[in-house]
Amino acid sequence: MAITDFQQELSSLLPIFQPASIAIIGASNNPAKPSGQPLVSLTRWGFKGKIYPVNPKYQTLCNLQCYQSLKDIPGPVDLCIIAVPARMTMPALLESAAKGVKGVIIFTSGFAEVGPDGAEIQREMTRLAKETGMRICGPNCMGVFSSRNALMANFSVTDLPDHVLVPDFLGFISQSGGFGVAIYEIIKEKGIGFSHFVSTGNEADLEFSHYMGYMAHDPHTRVIGGYLEGIKDGQKFLQAADMALEKGKPVMLIKAGRYPASARAAASHTGALVGSEKVYSAVFKQKGIIRVESLEEFQVMLAVLAAGKIPRGKRVAILATSGGSGVALADKCAHYGLEVVPLQKQTREALDAILPDFASSANPVDITSAIMTQPGLLEQCAQIVLGDTDVDMMIVNNWALHGDQSRLEQMTRVSARCDKPILNLVWGPEREALAAIRYLNDQLVPAAREADFAIRALTSLAEYNNFVHTRLNSALSKPKIAENAREKASEILDRFPPGSQLTEYTAKQVLRAYGIPTTREILAATAEEAVNAAKTIGYPVVMKIESPDILHKTDAGGVFLNISSETEVREKFQVLMDNARAYKPDAVINGVLVQEMLPGGTEMIVGIGKDRVFGSTVLVGLGGIFVEALEDVALRVVPVTPLDAREMLDELKGRRILEGLRGQPPADRQAVQNIMLRVSRLADDFPQIAELDINPLMVFSEGRGACAADALIVIA
Structure with a gap:
């Protein structure tokens, strides 16, 4: 979704926050009930718009005419609060759509949070919202509060505060109703004025990101806070964060779920290193979101x-x-x-x-x-x-x-x-x-x-x-990508169906299309071809088994370094073939890859991962066989900027190795950053790449560049 589309979408939230008229379906005058609290509070605190109680049991409520149904209300209704049992909620929602209501807040619970039947009804709500353009807050939410217009469209915030040191200050969004209200009450006691408070509920339609984007543009909100458990649409969240940055509004979030019970298995090192929590942390760093560890903080x-x-x-x-x-x-x-x-x-x-x-x-x-x-x-x-x-x-x-x-x-x-x-x-x-x-x-x-x-x-x-x-104040430049890079890579990637795993030889062709330096290499199907390849490349050479079924070649005894003679090439060719067949008898073997032996350098990893919420990610870290053991990596979501790339290298615990230790010259950080940016562009152009490993990326001394010594690509 383009950022302009998201900005236009945010205007549809106006009926939620600034309605001129509110109907309450299932209204009562009992302030102890969710169905009664909004009516009592709206009338008590002087909401400036029209208020329409709807309940066939009553003629009047709180000195207001009570309507038998929504269709009996004579004028238009901007916002409808639905406070009826679960079995009556969908009919009330359909009635709201027929009336032309622009926004709905559903207090009722008993939907996706309770099981498959409830989840299906909630999906109907989502479909109705998309078909009609009517925006839905909830279901299973506590509602919305806005201070400037005394909008008590909730059943938790019942009073306007009398101790406000800084009005129009904090907009707060909570994915937990009860915890969010507790935070509201504690902060209110400190004299911090709320512009808005939102309980998002199950987010059948409007998501956390919508409210965050709305508050970013709201002139009466100076700081955005929230309790967050998870995001549905990562791109919307990124755009909302960018809007807050552009407006100079700090975003401070309490993010739950730091320690997941299990991690996803993946074919590549990058896939094993990229977990949901790591991606959220990366997004927060990338967008300047302050992660709050406690309510006291x-x-x-x-x-x-x-x-x-x-x-x-x-x-x-x-x-x-x-x-x-x-x-x-x-x-x-x-x-x-x-x-x-x-x-x-x-x-x-x-x-x-x-x-x-x-x-x-x-x-x-x-x-x-x-x-x-x-x-x-x-x-x-x-x-x-x-x-x-x-x-x-x-x-x-x-x-x-x-x-x-x-x-x-x-x-x-x-x-x-x-x-x-x-x-x-x-x-x-x-x-x-x-x-x-x-x-x-x-x-x-x-x-x-x-x-x-x-x-x-x-x-x-x-x-x-x-x-x-x-x-x-950042003015770092991006490397230039060849105009036909996408076309060249597409010719290769389009040959592979979903789920394919590209071998090193093929993966490097994709990398070269984007200007990423790789080793010189020739694929040999026979020992004789391997000898000729070694002569062409020049000794010493590296020899590797080439098979889409053997991705981690060292595990299979599929790599030999520093091969320096024709006799050794013939001998190692046969050993590689024997090792591969012993390791995986049914593996497809394309031959042996003969490639130049690179000079010594710092081994690093640069890769692409795929997150189900935020999409493609770029990872960098110290490489080689210890990458998963050390997990010294930095991560960002695509697109990665030059400043992101520089900061990622600065985050590494092993960054001193790049700076030069014990008399060693500094590594070429700029070359690594350029490769990271090219990989980011590749990930952006081809979202079907689920995983990419460049491991090791050999990084030479400052000014001498870097070179991909090995690579693999996994298609989603």
Whole structure:
């Protein structure tokens, strides 16, 4: 789906979020029931549009005329809430379509989540939505809340909050109704204003990605949050993420399902290394989505973002009232990826001028107990440290004791004067600490009690800011692909039916069409042909069995290196044939591949995988026989940009090998990146490629390029 098509599709969500009229099928006036709560809340909080209760049992409800059926309503209906038993839901939906309703929210459960019969009814809902253009939220959902128009089209959010520090701030999407509502209530208590809250339910029609895209374009949403279990249409999700990036809106998601019970088996190394969780993690990195590990961490991020001061980098200064707490915080900062940087000379001199002799002006700064005897010392030190141009953010360890309010007021004043984030870690007795945290957060001065959550939150926000800045200022160029590359590759790939496994010889022909360097090689059907091939290529040579039924040749004794004479070629040819027949007697054997022996280099793997949600992926890692054991790989979904390729290499734990270890010259990273981009283009052009392995990709020293020594392709 083109991004313009998806943008146009998002306009169809307007009746869900901005209806001028709402009908409630199955309405009641009992606020304890899902059928009664929306009617009670809509009338109580002053929804500006028309409200039509529908229930043949009543004449009036909440002082409104109650209609016998949807067709009896005299005017148009934008949004219909269906709150009837499962057996009555499909008739109500058909009635809505006949009425010309543009949007429907289905509270009712008992569909795909309960078994095959319910799943079939849900498929009918999906078909009806596609045929009529009517958009469906649910079924099995808690509904939708929007603050600006008091849209209480749900049975969970019953009140407009009375404690809002930052209105029109957070749009939240949840694939869990109950958990999502719990998150809503906790965040609401902190004074964070919601623009929208959506419980997606079973997503028979509208998906998580639709709501995310809508909020990306919504002028009243500044941050997008969500609880996510899985995506149906990966391309829509990618487009929604791009929209949020374009609008400068952070997306922060709690993603469940990190540890699947089983992994998919695959013919290639790439297939074995590409699992659903790895792909989701790759997508989040690729699109700048912040993965939130806990609700506590989420709250700290929101507090920092609500204050409007996102970290510009990872350099942190720590201001502590004891040496021990400062050192402990420095350890945690280093553990989570923040840099506890040395303070500049002038900064330390200014601190030394006001601190007692037994204090420390190093980072972390130890103010000591002088904070209790010198009023204003905390504020002075904080102001000095924040003026250091090497500092991006500051963590202040504040003790809440004896109801002392002065230090809290000092931090409020400092925060108001500074454009760098300040996070207050408040320790002390629980009652005093929580009161202090509440006071600071109410002044939009971020505060928390638990260091781990808070420091992780700062790290994630700094990484997000760096991601956005790097993307905006990136000007890396792509390698040029030959105009006839797709045509050449198509001539080869079209010969193979679905499920085929291409041998090395054939796979390399596809690679060469896209400008990917491969070894010089000749396929020999006899020992005599092998001898002639070796003479043409030049000794020493490599000899490999060539069979579509033997993909991992080393397992079958199907590879010999450094063959340096005619006698050895004849001997190894026969050994290869014998080994192959012994390994798999019924294997189709095309012959022996005679190829040049490459000089030494760094062995890497570059490959294509196929994810059922997001489509084609590109993988890179250290190669050779240990690739699956080490699993030191980086992954991105197609298309891969030059910046993606560079970042993938930076992610590898073994990246120091590429930089040159123990006197070895640096490897040609640029050559690897170019090959990754060519592989990405190949995957984009031919989505029928389920798996591709270039393993090993021999990478030579800087400026000398790289070469595919082996390859295989599996067709979906």
